[in-house]
Structures are given as C-alpha cells and as structure tokens.
Amino acid sequence: MPSPAPNWPFDIRRIPFFYGWVxxxxxxxxxxxxxxxxxxxxxxxxxxxxxxxxxxxxxxxxxxxxxxxxxxxxxxxxxxxxxxxxxxxxxxxxxxxxxxxxxxxxxxxxxxxxxxxxxxxxxxxxxxxxxxxxxxxxxxxxxxxxxxxxxxxxxxxxxxxxxxxxxxxxxxxxxxxxxxxxxxxxxxxxxxxxxxxxxxxxxxxxxxxxxxxxxSCGVLIDGATADDDTSESQTPPSTTLEDARRSPVFWIFALSLSIHALFGTAVTFHIISIFDGAGRTPEQAFAYFLPVAIAATSVNLLAGWLADSRRLKPFLVIMLGGFIMGAIGLLNLEADWGYWLLVAGFGGSGGLWSVISNLAFIRNFGPLHLGEISGLCTSIMVFASAIGPAMFSLGLDFFGTYAAAEYFCLLVLVLLLLAALVIPHRQEHLPQH
Incomplete structure (x- = not known):
C-alpha cells in the first residue's frame, strides 16, 4: 500500500488550529x-x-x-x-x-x-x-x-x-x-x-x-511558530533496536510494564474465583472494577501532567511499589484492609503504567526507531498477558489456591523495584519548557 502524500487530500497548514489535536x-x-x-x-x-x-x-x-x-x-x-x-x-x-x-x-x-x-x-x-x-x-x-x-x-x-x-x-x-x-x-x-x-x-x-x-507536513511540533523562542525542539538522539536491547533501561521498563500485564490480566481473568476464595461474592468482584478505574484515571491524569517536566524513574519506582502494595492486599483479600489495599495499589499503579508506557521509549531512545523498540516491549507484554491466566490456573490446580502465583508475582515485583532503584537513567530526554 503506497504511502499517501503528506498533504493529501488537503494541506493541514490551511487548518486554523494545530493539527496535532486532529x-x-x-x-x-x-x-x-x-x-x-x-x-x-x-x-x-x-x-x-x-x-x-x-x-x-x-x-x-x-x-x-x-x-x-x-x-x-x-x-x-x-x-x-x-x-x-x-x-x-x-x-x-x-x-x-x-x-x-x-x-x-x-x-x-x-x-x-x-x-x-x-x-x-x-x-x-x-x-x-x-x-x-x-x-x-x-x-x-x-x-x-x-x-x-x-x-x-x-x-x-x-x-x-x-x-x-x-x-x-x-x-x-x-x-x-x-x-x-x-x-x-x-x-x-x-x-x-x-x-x-x-x-x-x-x-x-x-x-x-x-x-x-x-x-512531513511543514509544521512544527506543539503547534509552535518560527517566531517562537521555543520553536526549536531539542529532538533526542535516536537509538537502534540493537542498542536498546543492550540497555538496562529498556529492560527495566519493559519488564515492569509486562509484570503488570501478566498480574493484572490474571486477576481480571479469574476475578470471581479469586474473590470466592477470599469469601467474597461475585457482586463484590464486579464492583471492584469501579474504584480501581476511578483511582487509575485520577492518577493517570495527575501523573501525566507532572511527568512532562520530570524524569520517569520516580514514577517507575512508585508504580512498582504500588503493585507490591496491591499484591499484599490480594494475599489478604478476606480482610477489608486487604481489599482497599488492592484497590489503591492496582488502581494507582495502573494509572502510572499508562503514563510510563506512553513516555518511556520515546524519551529514552528517540523517535526514529520508536515503532520497532516499542514493538518489542509490546511483544513481551502481550506474551506476559497470555501466560498470566494460565499460570494462576495451574497454581490453583497444583496447590488449591492462587497464593503461590501471587507470591511469585510479588517476588518479581520486589526484584524489579530493587533494579529500578539501582539502574541510572542518564539518557532520558526531558522536553524543553
């Protein structure tokens, strides 16, 4: 399929507002x-x-x-x-x-x-x-x-x-x-x-x-004009997929995003059974999604605004810490404090996950090979989301409870948190304000 001309079927420079909103x-x-x-x-x-x-x-x-x-x-x-x-x-x-x-x-x-x-x-x-x-x-x-x-x-x-x-x-x-x-x-x-x-x-x-x-369309990023003092965007140098693969920064982000895909998908897939094992009803299992969505949306909006002027490492550390908190809550779901710890941990960290997945790779590796680098991360995440429900199901078959799979996810989260604290993020490009 041939790529169309950038200004076909119309020239976006004739649009009276920044075309980025389209x-x-x-x-x-x-x-x-x-x-x-x-x-x-x-x-x-x-x-x-x-x-x-x-x-x-x-x-x-x-x-x-x-x-x-x-x-x-x-x-x-x-x-x-x-x-x-x-x-x-x-x-x-x-x-x-x-x-x-x-x-x-x-x-x-x-x-x-x-x-x-x-x-x-x-x-x-x-x-x-x-x-x-x-x-x-x-x-x-x-x-x-x-x-x-x-x-x-x-x-x-x-x-x-x-x-x-x-x-x-x-x-x-x-x-x-x-x-x-x-x-x-x-x-x-x-x-x-x-x-x-x-x-x-x-x-x-x-x-x-x-x-x-x-x-490609003859306009500037962010809708800037040639007369603006900040019109020249300091585009970060782009990294190839091979170099990204050798970077610890890529792997800490990719694996941290993927453990959420594995853990979150597994909990969602088995939500009724997990809640039943904790003595809770299907109605309570379905009601769980509302406060989680509210927490995730609120944190997502706030963190997205804050991340525009700050490095992502603190957000990554908080996200992993939140997932750890949620995992502890899941292991104690029979208690009310465990339920709300799960809601706060998974909800808030889910909002941070969205921000990090959007910004991590373009900031650290540039735009030129963004599709390939983010594609590798997506591949890992999709694979993790596929095995998560099966892993929890097998854990239930062998041990009669989901606790073994939950403890495994908790261990992985702790190891990733320790790695996130140690790995430097020197190449991250912050936007110029």
Missing part, C-alpha cells in the same frame, strides 16, 4: 476501535463460540493462549513496518486487517461445519482467528495509535496522552455492555460483522486524516 482524536479512536482485539472485547463472545464450535472452555482458552503468544512473536517486526511506512499507513492497514479477521471469526462456525464439524477443526479455526485479532487489534493498531501521537507533542506529551487515556478507559469499561447489547440484537456473528464494518470505516477515516509527523 491526530489526538484519530489516535484515541484507534485505541477504541482496537477493542475487538482486546481481551475484554473477545471475552464477550466466549460462550457463543463454545456453543458454535463445540469446544470446551479449556479448549477455547488454549486456542486464545496460543493465538495470543503467536501474535506476540511478530510484534517487533510489525514495529519495524511502522518505522518504515509510518503511522498513517499502519493504522489503516491494521484496521482493515482487523475487519477481515472479525469477518473470518463470524464465519468460523460455518467453516467448521463445512470441514466436518470436529473439535480439532474448530480449535484450529478459532486459534487462527484469535491470532489475527490479537495481532492486528491489540498489537499493531494499539501500538500505531499510541506512537503516532507522540511525535506531534513534546512539552505536554504526558498530559495529552493522559487525557486520551481517560476516554480510552471509559470506552474499554463500557465495551462489554455495548458488545453484549449488539449480540442480543444481531446475534454473535452479526455483531462481529457490524464491528468489522465499523473497523473498515475507521480505516478510511484514518487514511484521510492521519499524518505521520509535523515535519
């Missing part, structure tokens, strides 16, 4: 249109797919695990494509590919029946579908939507990303209810077809409105 809008929508590839998006279709394909819940879960891990292995290469072709092309292609994979999943029941209707056939068909929506949705579309915004803002990059996070969190929270309503109205395959049509429409929208960078 990029912000498309970036936010990109996250929201990735919902069919996110865990909460596909989870709504679980029971319908079990019935349609004749699979057990464990078989479907394993297909999801294999598809997710497979997608993780290719995300670094997808980041390389982003660096070569830009956010405009990659967002468009990812949206179209996600639409096609949703159509494919909608047709899996028919395909399975045509191929004999056996469980192994259904398993392979849905595993391919899960690979596709996870790779193009959770992986490529999410990463491209995140990265394309970062090069348009520098002085308020953290705050702008955090405001986007508010809308994304709200959309992700409401998505299961909306998708369930679609299934009731159109059926599960009809709902998938509707989502595919919406993703295809977003592909056209992003192709028309997205632009890869301010420089």
């Amino acid at each position: 990029i912000w809008l498309v970036s936010t929508l990109g996250f929201l249109f990735s919902i069919p590839g996110q865990t909460m998006g596909m989870a709504v279709f679980t029971d319908a797919l079990i019935d349609a394909l004749g699979l057990t819940r464990t078989q479907l879960s394993m297909a999801y695990l294999i598809g997710t891990v497979g997608s993780a292995l290719l995300l670094t290469r997808a980041g390389r494509w982003y660096d070569r072709w830009g956010g405009r092309t990659m967002t468009t292609l990812a949206s179209l590919a996600l639409a096609l994979m949703l159509i494919y999943i909608a047709a899996t029941a028919w395909l399975s029946e045509a191929l004999g209707g056996s469980a192994p056939v259904g398993f392979i068909l849905i595993m391919i579908g899960y690979f596709g929506v996870r790779f193009f949705g959770q992986g490529v579309l999410t990463s491209a939507s995140r990265n394309v915004l970062l090069v348009w803002f520098e002085k308020r990059r953290g705050l702008v990303s955090s405001v986007r996070g508010i809308f994304v969190s709200l959309g992700f929270s409401l998505a299961p209810l909306g998708l369930a309503a679609l299934i009731l109205t159109w059926g599960w395959s009809g709902a998938l077809m509707g989502l595919a049509l919406a993703c295809a429409g977003f592909a056209v929208f992003s192709y028309l409105l997205l632009r890869d960078s301010p420089a």
